Amino acid sequence: MSLLEVRGLGKSYGALRALDAADLDVAAGEFHGLIGPNGSGKSTLLKCIAGAEMPTEGSIRLGTADVTRLPPPERARAGLSLKFQITSVLPQLCVYDNVLLALQAGDSLFDLLLSRSRRRLDEQVKALLSRFRLDGRAQDLAGHLSHGEQQWLEIAMALACRPTLLLLDEPTAGMSPQERRATGELLEPLRGECALLIVEHDLGFIGEICDSLTVLDQGQVVATGPLAEVQASERVAQAYLNHG
Amino acid sequence: MPEELISGPARLAPPARVAARARALLPGIELGLLALALVLPPFLEDFWVLFATRVAILSLLALSFDLVWGYAGIMSFGQALFSGMAGYCTALLATQLGVTSVFVLLGTGALVGLFVALAVAALVILGKRAPSLVFVSLGTLTGSYVVERLARGWSFVGGQNGIPSLPRLTLGRFEIAEGPMFYYLALFVLVLVYVGLRFFTRSQLGLVLAGMRQQEGRIAFFGYRLQHLKGVTFCLAGLIAGISGCLYAFHEGYVGPGQLGPVQSTQVVLYVLFGGVGTLVGAVLGVSLVDLFSYFLSQRFETAWPIVLGVLLLLIVMYRPSGLIGLLVSDRERIGSFGRGGKTGEKPR
Numbered sequence: 001m002s003l004l005e006v007r008g009l010g011k012s013y014g015a016l017r018a019l020d021a022a023d024l025d026v027a028a029g030e031f032h033g034l035i036g037p038n039g040s041g042k043s044t045l046l047k048c049i050a051g052a053e054m055p056t057e058g059s060i061r062l063g064t065a066d067v068t069r070l071p072p073p074e075r076a077r078a079g080l081s082l083k084f085q086i087t088s089v090l091p092q093l094c095v096y097d098n099v100l101l102a103l104q105a106g107d108s109l110f111d112l113l114l115s116r117s118r119r120r121l122d123e124q125v126k127a128l129l130s131r132f133r134l135d136g137r138a139q140d141l142a143g144h145l146s147h148g149e150q151q152w153l154e155i156a157m158a159l160a161c162r163p164t165l166l167l168l169d170e171p172t173a174g175m176s177p178q179e180r181r182a183t184g185e186l187l188e189p190l191r192g193e194c195a196l197l198i199v200e201h202d203l204g205f206i207g208e209i210c211d212s213l214t215v216l217d218q219g220q221v222v223a224t225g226p227l228a229e230v231q232a233s234e235r236v237a238q239a240y241l242n243h244g
Numbered sequence: 245m246p247e248e249l250i251s252g253p254a255r256l257a258p259p260a261r262v263a264a265r266a267r268a269l270l271p272g273i274e275l276g277l278l279a280l281a282l283v284l285p286p287f288l289e290d291f292w293v294l295f296a297t298r299v300a301i302l303s304l305l306a307l308s309f310d311l312v313w314g315y316a317g318i319m320s321f322g323q324a325l326f327s328g329m330a331g332y333c334t335a336l337l338a339t340q341l342g343v344t345s346v347f348v349l350l351g352t353g354a355l356v357g358l359f360v361a362l363a364v365a366a367l368v369i370l371g372k373r374a375p376s377l378v379f380v381s382l383g384t385l386t387g388s389y390v391v392e393r394l395a396r397g398w399s400f401v402g403g404q405n406g407i408p409s410l411p412r413l414t415l416g417r418f419e420i421a422e423g424p425m426f427y428y429l430a431l432f433v434l435v436l437v438y439v440g441l442r443f444f445t446r447s448q449l450g451l452v453l454a455g456m457r458q459q460e461g462r463i464a465f466f467g468y469r470l471q472h473l474k475g476v477t478f479c480l481a482g483l484i485a486g487i488s489g490c491l492y493a494f495h496e497g498y499v500g501p502g503q504l505g506p507v508q509s510t511q512v513v514l515y516v517l518f519g520g521v522g523t524l525v526g527a528v529l530g531v532s533l534v535d536l537f538s539y540f541l542s543q544r545f546e547t548a549w550p551i552v553l554g555v556l557l558l559l560i561v562m563y564r565p566s567g568l569i570g571l572l573v574s575d576r577e578r579i580g581s582f583g584r585g586g587k588t589g590e591k592p593r
Binding site for chain 2: 050051052071072073076077081082084088089090091092093094097100101102104105106107109111112113114115116117118141157160161
């Protein structure tokens with residue numbers, strides 16, 4: 001049984017059909033890539049799964065739960081976590097507090113008011129910062145990090161919510177080749193910890209990290225399956241050729 | 245980490261020495277103001293003691309607005325509604341039932357503020373969808389306006405004249421007269437509320453509010469139920485405004501429709517914008533300085549003083565959005581750190 005099961009998902013903005021009867025399956029622990037030409041509906045599909053957009057029709061199941069109409073906080077509590085395309089770290093908070101904020105999200109209001117969990121979560125914050133090579137910058141303002149470091153911080157924050165499915169929207173956008181390579185190295189150890197659904201333009205990066213792919217074109221799924229199979233698909237080649 | 249991995253301007257942190265000096269300022273300002281407030285009254289004439297009492301009471305109202313806008317990002321133009329309703333209810337309790345106990349009346353004022361805020365929150369904040377800033381602003385403004393009009397037309401609460409000749413508050417057998425005694429009562433309540441708010445805003449819950457203020461859309465995806473958080477903060481602010489309203493009514497010996505309306509609410513917004521949003525002490529400074537300026541300007545420019553004050557406020561809001569406190573403390577210090585005893589193994593840089 002799939003961890004994520006998307007069936008017949010559609011999204012319209014007025015007359016514009018951004019997503020049309022899209023199906024998607026992601027198994028537990030799988031690294032799944034979502035690719036397609038510009039405007040193919042990748043980000044819309046990811047946003048519908050995360051709850052940033054409500055689909056016009058179709059259904060989304062995470063494990064046994066139907067999350068189609070749940071607002072973002074409830075989806076996060078069900079195990080979905082999202083790293084936004086545009087970095088949205090909290091620039092005026094220090095790097096440490098950014099991660100702590102994500103980690104403590106499950107605490108009750110009363111526990112937060114009494115600051116009960118800060119000491120308990122301290123080790124986990126430090127471990128995440130160390131894992132994403134930010135331990136030396138824990139007390140720097142997040143807004144003072146480089147673009148690449150902000151992307152890593154965002155991934156650390158998304159991971160701090162202990163998701164079963166982590167959604168990454170263009171995690172290497174704007175990164176230098178070295179940073180892109182380092183990002184791949186940072187994501188690889190997540191295998192077995194949670195499933196990953198990655199939207200990315202960099203097909204080389206997707207090829208290195210993902211087990212399977214789904215290709216979208218004009219809001220529709222044109223191919224899905226193991227990496228090699230999808231790469232060999234003529235429909236996929238055609239979709240990319242059509243967009244020059 | 246190899247330096248070549250870092251793209252863009254990565255090392256922008258201020259020099260440690262400058263940051264450390266700036267960090268010590270805020271507690272210094274708070275303690276300095278408290279010391280001044282404690283020792284000043286014996287050296288002041290009666291007029292200035294009354295003036296300082298009003299400043300302490302209005303500071304409570306300003307703190308309530310600072311909490312909702314400066315910390316939770318809710319633009320409320322209805323703080324006067326909560327304080328005014330509390331003023332009216334406690335005034336009725338005193339005049340109709342003869343209740344004068346400071347504990348009963350302050351407790352009642354706090355509860356009225358809390359429940360009125362809860363009712364307003366249910367209408368404008370706790371809906372199915374997250375409300376927009378404009379919706380909340382106009383909703384609270386309209387509520388404030390409507391209740392003021394109702395009070396003006398309702399003879400049971402004195403209509404245009406309000407409820408005059410309120411009895412003095414009592415503490416056991418002692419009457420709390422206007423002057424130093426009322427001043428120290430107001431100061432005691434102000435310090436109590438201030439310390440409580442400092443605890444609240446510097447807790448891990450305060451961290452969530454700080455996050456909400458910066459990237460509201462982001463932190464919902466961590467699993468925080470933002471509308472609940474906003475509702476709780478809004479009701480807490482209502483409670484504080486209620487205490488302020490009760491003290492104000494019994495200090496002035498009168499409560500009137502003007503204390504419920506948009507004019508009073510807007511004045512509170514100006515106090516906080518002038519002093520500095522999101523710092524608590526900025527709200528207190530704002531009330532003190534705006535009221536002092538108003539007094540001295542009115543002495544010098546009998547008719548034109550509101551224009552001079554208005555221009556001054558406009559200049560501050562346009563050129564110093566962080567308010568006067570922003571001239572003294574860094575942004576880093578204004579935001580502060582969160583969580584009691586939350587040592588992270590490193591000193592902030």
